[in-house]
Amino acid sequence: MMSFLTPLFLVGLAGLAIPVILHLIQKERKNVVQFPSLMFLRRIPYQSVQRRRIRHWLLLVMRLAALALIVMAFARPFLRRTELVAGATGAREVVVLLDRSYSMGYGGKWAQAIAAAQSTINGLNASDRGSIVLFASTTEVALRSAADKGRLLAAVAGVQPGAGSTKYGPALKLAGSILSESALPRREAVLITDFQRGGWQGGEGVKLPEGALLTPVAITDSGKVNLAVVPVSLQQSEFQSQQRVTVTSGAVNHTDSPQTVDVALEIGGRAIQTRRVSVGARGSASTSFDPVTIADRNVRASVRLSDDALASDNVFHFVVSPQDPLVVVIGERSGADRNASLYLARALAVSETPRIEARVRQADSLSPDDLARAAVVVLNDAPIAQTTADRLKSFVERGGGLFVAMGERASWPGSADILPGAPGPRVDRTRGPAARLGALEYGHPLLEVFRGPRTGDFASARFYSYRSVTAVPNVQTLARFDDGQPALLERRVGTGRVLMWMSTLDTSWSDLALKPVFVPFVHRALRHLGSYREPKPWRTVGDIVDPGLYPTAHITRGSDVSRVALSPSGQRISLDGDGPEVLELAEQGFYEFRTQGRDSDPPVVVASNVNLAESDLTSVDPQEIVAAAMGRAGGAAAAGPTAPPGDEAQESAQRVWWYLLFAGLLLLGAETVVANRLTV
Secondary structure: OEEEOOHHHHHHHHHHHHHHHHHHHOOOOOOOOOOOOOOOOOOOOOOHHHHHOOOOHHHHHHHHHHHHHHHHHHOOEEEOOHHHOOOOOOOEEEEEEEEOOHHHHOOOHHHHHHHHHHHHHHOOOOOOEEEEEEEOOOEEEEEEEEOOHHHHHHHHHOOOOOOOOOOHHHHHHHHHHHHHOOOOOEEEEEEEEOOEHHHOOOOOOOOOOOOOEEEEEEOOOOOOOOEEEOOOEEEEEEEOOEEEEEEEEEEEEOOOOOEEEEEEEEEOOEEEEEEEEEEOOOOEEEEEOOOEEOOOOOEEEEEEEOOOOOOHHHEEEEEEOOOOOEEEEEEEOOOOOOOOOHHHHHHHHOOEOOEEEEEEEEHHHOOHHHHHHOOEEEEEOOEOOHHHHHHHHHHHHOOOEEEEEOOOOOEOOHHHOOOOEEEEEEEEOOOOOOEOEEOOOOOOOOOHHHOOOOOOOHHHOOEOEEEEEEEOOOOEEEEEEOOOOEEEEEEEEOOEEEEEEOOOOOOOOEOHHHOOOHHHHHHHHHHHHOOOOOOOOOEEOOOEEOHHHOHHHOOOOOOOOEEEEEOOOOOEEEOOOOOOOOEEOOOOEEEEEEEEOOOOOOOEEEEEEOOHHHHOOOEOOHHHHHHHHHOOOOOOOOOOOOOOOOHHHHHHHHOHHHHHHHHHHHHHHHHHHHHHHHHO
């Protein structure tokens, strides 16, 4: 039965009458004109009416037919094949969903999965079409809607399990999209997987088109031992001026019987220590290795278990490097009391992550060498001369951090102004109630750690004096005193930051230094100003890595240098030009990021590990996924007759409009040729 997807365009067929109407209303009629004498005029027969009549019917029919074809093409006709709804007959659109997560490498699972996919492909008839979809944590279409069995078999022939974990939702949604676009009367998705419980998070919004089938093919291989390594725990320490790391790891047993396994620590690809661990049924056990001295950066290390049926979860990679201290220079005023920076220095001395190396200098004697070595400069109630201010301005613009404590003696020259505000006179709160801190911006990275309960109470600190300030535009006020005066302001200058604290860091103007919140506040402020990020010794497959966040690589976004990543399999990935600026980790092992043309820059090494939740082979009932995807329980055997595809899907598959449009344009061309011949 012929139908139209956009039937309103058929109104355009009324335009076919326009040429005929124009011809009829423009016919010249015989008009008798009274004239005195016609004897001197030549008599010419009146032929105007005859010339206005339709003389070339072929041309008119060709023009009208061409216009009709073009109008019908815009109406998008198609044949509604309701007679092909029978569930056991008609061509099929089959989508093969092949799970290639690393758990499919367990024992003989992968061979079973490939055999199941090949069997499904070989079962296709000549009129059927098939698609191959490979999925794990990501989903990709290997081949879409092909009728050639050879191409379909080739699409699965060279596939191997990857390093990703199972995610059913995206794969089923992609299968539903492919099936909804098919005009074939029977539509089916074949899900070939080990049905891991961890890969299914409930319905996930999955719904195949009405009438489509989901056939589960469960891949199992029971009776084999599977132990997985647990993520490592690193404890760094210092011994005789050398940094050492203690590695703790172990194994988890996913079987119902106790197991004994060897756990080896590898440094640089060479096993240096081995521990034997006994693991109970469905339990776990850990062990600590002897401390290892770390002298170089980006040392590749791994913890490896003895081989079993699933090799991917038997190794855990990580990177260790000596912990660089955060260098902080404390600038004091000349002649300051010895205890002026006592509380500040003690707070910095107890910092472990990162370790802070504090150096006390006179503010007016800060040398370029001091600033070159420092990550953060703290000006503790010190007057600053013009020369020092100019140096500090350049220091901040290049990415350094500056903390200015505005006590009574602090001053700053205006010509090198980088402060968040212009400091004013002292506000005396010694008479009456002391000032309190309030209105803290807990959404700021510096203060967000204090948002929760028992993380530090700023309101308990009492302030007896502080400096007033007039903030400059485009600065952020992070805290205020109870009278509304700013207490802590931040300003970005170049690629660095400036924090201005409107009181002192000792007990002369407040008792904040005596409160438990003082130490974490100082640590957070200096970490923020120093742009410190705690290094991650490992990542997980699927994580996004931005090499610009690794300062040791000297790679900055938008720079002229060429960046390249080397994957564990040896693939070179350009991170400039047409390539991505960030990289998604897709393999297990060590990625290496280099800056081309800068041989002196050390490479950045990133360890990538599989998601160890995938090593738990507990399965989900296939019918739970089938019920969610089809809206009812049961697979192919339980499904009713297949519903016909929608009108849009049938029209999209038939594409009759294209043929009508081509025929109309061809007919217009033929009409032009015929018209030229008749007028010659």
